Amino acid sequence: MATGTTERERAKASRQAALLREAARLFAEHGFNGVSLEDLGTAVGVSGPAIYRHFANKQAVLGAVLTDVSRNLRDGGLAVVEEDGSADDVLERLVDFHVDFALGGADVIRVQDRDLQSLSEEDRHTVRRLQREYVELWVQVLERLHPDLPEEVLRVRAHAAFGLINSTPHSVRALHPAPAADDVRATLTAMALASLRA
Template sequence: MTIRPADRRERILSTAAAAFSSEGYAATRLSDIADEVGISTPALYRHFDTKYRLFSATVEQLSRRVDEAVSSVRTHDDPRSEFAAVLTAFTDMTFVHRAGGNLYRWEDRVLRAEDRSYTRDVRIRLNRRLRALVEAARPDIDRTTAQAVTIASLSVAASATTHRAALGRRAAVDLLSNAAARIVEVEVPQPTEAHVPAPGLAPTGRREAILAASVRLFADRGFHEVTVDHIGNAVGLPASGVYRHFSSKSAILAAALWRTADRTTDAVAAALAQAQTPSEAVVALAERYSELCVDAPDIMTVYMNGIGAVDESERRALRRSQRLNVDEWAAWVVRARPEVTTAQARFLVHASLNVATDLVNGQPGIGKPLVAAACAKALTG
């Protein structure tokens, strides 16, 4: 008689979390998860009878780990000390489970309302605890700014889940938790009117119209949930009309990703052109990238979440382009902060990039100056 390993369910959940986190819900196949665990697909179905139930269980497990890690941190007399302690616990948990920690980018699109309540409650408790500590530590800022600081600090703490750069656990947790805790010290820019990007005019060319409509749909629903018919309907074309301009839905996504990659590269050159010192370069890089995210939130969301959906050769080329930009940023971080190694600088750069996208998505209408200040703080300490 074959005896099932006692930890099989946990192994399935861990493997599934990594797959969902990397590929997204729609592109993940239960057969691939079963192969990775070393069991048959029917054996996997004995634990989880549908992909949705498996996804729901992975999100619940991640939420439980967050809750347990944060709940273990006792109350401190000093709000800054407690703020740092909570972020350290959260950073360590997310780094240990780094492969699956990016699930939060998919859960809102997939989970049914009844399955989202526990995850939502955990997130709300963590957010409120940190925001209350920010408000206690920074009585000079308003509730909206305190919320932005909270989002930015959590974004830095969890940023290792969004990339594959290498750094040891202790070094990474120390680096990121310290950077996250310092976000509370950010110099808040003078208040400005909330920025809401104007819709602007639609392109008249068919190819550009298809690309613009696709970006909006991909950002709103996710790549795999959008069909060519959806895209055609958005621009008043049949699917055959879309195919006259793009060979496939993946080709549309690839065109959008390359356009964003080019904009990001151009932003690096523009930032360096306006700087005179390494410290100025670091701040200018954060400002230019923040402008991209605030002015074009949909295309930046697609860039962050859609790269896993293009074919392998395209993905490798896009990642090479991204690495070149990250390495350029990292070189200037090291010049501005000689105590930081290149490996550490890469982690800080990814943290800064994550702050921009999470702030824009988590707090629509936030102004460019505050986004840029938080992104720069993640880099400069």
């Protein structure tokens, strides 16, 4: 009996993860208001009402997409910062971590940019808190690298680096021929590090 329960739980978790991936893709393509529960269900092979087994409503799906990614960024950044190394080593690892996120998560970046205002007040508060905590991890590292600069300047640098890194996955989609992923990664990394070290 326990085995059956475990398998059901695994299947439910797998279906929920697939639903969040497809929701990010559909919200990125059509906007939150342009996607119905039926669209979400069809994308993962279930009926629209079956979504209610996982989420209270479409807004809760959006909340899960954006809170999950914000929590993963914060937790991943914390793991990077807690590793040994010089400030410059840690900064390089942080940039690598964020570039990986941006190149793999272009859909969720578009959703965040366009549909943050569609979150419930509680989810919007959670996302903003997690994002502030992530920024502060960068500020801590930049303080070690630039001890003479005020925190607010370092915070601006961190946000500017995010803007640089996060915008590129959108813009390269329109380029023909498309640049190689390794070239994009190398360019983003070099430019972000140059701006943060300056």
